[in-house]
Amino acid sequence: MEVAVLGASGKGGSEIVKELAARGHTVLGIARNPDRIPKLEGVTAREGDATKPDELSPMLKGMDAVISAIHFNVDCDTLLRAVKDSGVDRLLVMGGAASLLGPDGVRLYDSPNFPDDIKPVVKPAIDFLEDLRKEKELDWTFFSPAMLIFEGERRGPGSFRLGGDELVTDEEGASKISYADYAIAMVDELEQHRHSRARFTAGY
DSSP: OEEEEETTTSHHHHHHHHHHHHTTOEEEEEESSGGGSOOOTTEEEEEOOTTOHHHHHHHHTTOSEEEEOOOTTSOHHHHHHHHHHHTOOEEEEEOOSTTSBOTTSOBGGGSTTSOTTTHHHHHHHHHHHHHHTTOOSSEEEEEEOOSEEESOOOOOTTSSEEESSBOOOOTTSOOEEEHHHHHHHHHHHHHHOOOTTEEEEEEO
16 A cells, blocks of 8 residues: 555654555655654655645645554644545544543543543543544544553564453553554554544553
8 A cells, every 4th residue: 555654753653654664565754854754665754744734635645545643733623634635535543542441431531540730631632533533524543552652572463452442451450552563553454444433442
């Protein structure tokens, strides 16, 4: 496939670029700092700003899909406008974990143990998902990571489990995944197309 990755220079975006390239996909990496995008065969780096849909949209034309790994300072409507205007009909979004449901069925964000100082940071991702769920035209997927996503080893396929709206935890009750393994699950979703207009998650 020909895939555009927004935020391709970040921790998540760069791992997604690497995984796409390793599987033979053609990648257009877009970031404000394109020099930081992984320099790999099949990867083209371009400077772009997702807050400017009129500038971003022409770059996306001809892509089979767009994967967004940008921060949620860009609202849903702005990103959807850029993707729709480009003619691309598939969008995958690297989301957040705070909107997942805990073991008690309560959204993590609403849990009494959720730190108040983190709420303003994660609320934009929750708002983004709520707006995305209203979208009926574009084929979208929102991929929430585990509660802790970190720079670490690539354990590979089979090392993590998928979930829907509920947090995935290990035997010790921890919810975590590396950016590298998260990228595997993201590209799996791109290829297998299992969560159309839905949210899913992954964790060890």
